[in-house]
Amino acid sequence: MLDVRRLRLLRELAHRQTIAAVAEALTYTPSAVSQQLTALEREAGVPLLERTGRSVTLTPAALRLVEHAETILAVLEQATAELAATRTELTGTLRIGAFATAVHTILSPALVTLSREHPMLELLVTELDPAVAPAALRAETLDIALLQEYDHVPLAPEPGLDTEPMLEETVHLASLRAAGSDSGQDAQAPAKTLAAQSGSLWIAGTPGTLCHEMTVRACLAAGFTPRIRHHADDFATVLALVAAGQGVALVPDLGALSVPGGVRLTPLPTRRRTHLAYRRGTGAHPAIAAARRALHNAVSAHSAGSEADQAAASSRSVAMASRR
Template sequence: MLELRRLRLLRELSIRGTIAEVADVLSYSPSSVSQQLSQLEAEAGVELLRRTGRTLQLTPQAQVLVAHTEELLGSMERAEAALAATLSTVAGTVRLAVFQTAMLAIMPPVLRELRATYPNLRVEMSQQEPAEALHETSSRNFDLVVAEQYPGHAAPHYENLDRRVLTHDSIRLALPLKGGVGNAEFDRVTALEHAANLPWVVEPEGAASRHFAEQSARLAGFEPDLRYETADLQAHAQLVATGNAVALLPDLVLRDEASGLRAVDLPGAPVRTIFTAMRHSSAQSPAIQAVRSMLHQQPGMSDAGKIPAKH
């Protein structure tokens, strides 16, 4: 008889690639993972892992087991959701992954309302980059994700995830208030191309927002001077407000920092899409649906954070 706990370890190995990563994600020791996989191989009666140099590869037989494990985990999740749906109280734990802006601008009122409405519901929230959060939600390490997608930079799609648009968030050129920092170069900017000779602050290499900023500048006819780099958008806002840089920022960030920034519209009025995603197999979970519904029911999400453009 194959044990589901060991099958899940094999599935995690197919996702993570190394025993060390499997051990880290599931809070096991590497030796324990190796031992459990060896026992699974003995139970199956066939070779499941083949060492090639320093790496382990799954055999075709192991891949068959991984595919069936996905089905088993989905069936178990659907059964748990159906059972929870028969109860009169929404309870349990929902593991939520969100990106920084959502954690700061969207989640505080949602969490407050969830505590008041569902006192038996526990929400565990972790800040994660969208691509990683989607991957981990697909892999069942989170239950629900709030993620973002920039124009021209699609977020990864996973067949087992159901995605729903939460809001569209305008993106604009952020500048310090006129006369606020005593720099005429910043004060003269009324269009994107006017920022060609100014320093820029962007997110690290690989971030969707950085790709969007670079492409926007190039389409405007210049290569941006990427002077500062940080994943913290609040730091972006502070560097802009103090006259050290310009940045392309979404309105959810501009709203919180509006007193120290002015915004210039971009050609084509681009927006980033903010969306939620959860596994299809957890669709009937009252707890996960309660969190997702509360997110989508927030007032003003259709024009979240919108502030007037200032020229």
């Protein structure tokens, strides 16, 4: 009989590539991981790892076993979810991972709802870059998380996770407003606007983050490599640097709710999409289901408020134009 815990270690090795990375993620020692994988090989009766010095690669048999492991772990998660559904009150801990702009605008109202409707549920929030959220979900340090993708950086397939769309945003070019301009929008064609910034200095996220990758790929698609002067992961900081004349940047809707004076936002064809993600088999777990509802409702409320704000701003612009 194959040990489920050892199968999980093999699955993590397939994703993380090294025994050291698996050990760090799951709080084992590297030697303990190696011992457990060796025991799994004995249980399987076939070689699972090819060792070359300190590196290991998975054999074809191991890769096939990883596919079965994904199914087995998902079934166990589903069984746990069904057992939890028999309880009369929602208790336990729910670990949520989200990126910074979502914490401010979407997650906070969802937390208020969850706390009010399920007071016995302990909520733990971790702010993290979406690029590392899938690994945290597989390692079970998170139960539900917000993932992102951009047109130029699509979401990679995650066999052990289920995802569902939640929000789509426009990405804007943030730059200094031209002297004498009284509008935060740029009349220039969006396709030409980005290419026109090939000689500009840029502000981007920390290397390794999704925002940094998006900036680089969007500029490459426009025909140039950006000269990145500053790295900042908080969009308020990014916009402050733009306002200080330190460069231009790409900012999505959620990051552009408060724009400093003098900063112009030019909508681009690029979109950012946010997805809810959770381990396969957990979607019907009462805590996960409650969080899914609360987050979707928070997005709907935010979108409705944004539409109302845009309508009010448009009315003000028309009124100002009529007085000229």
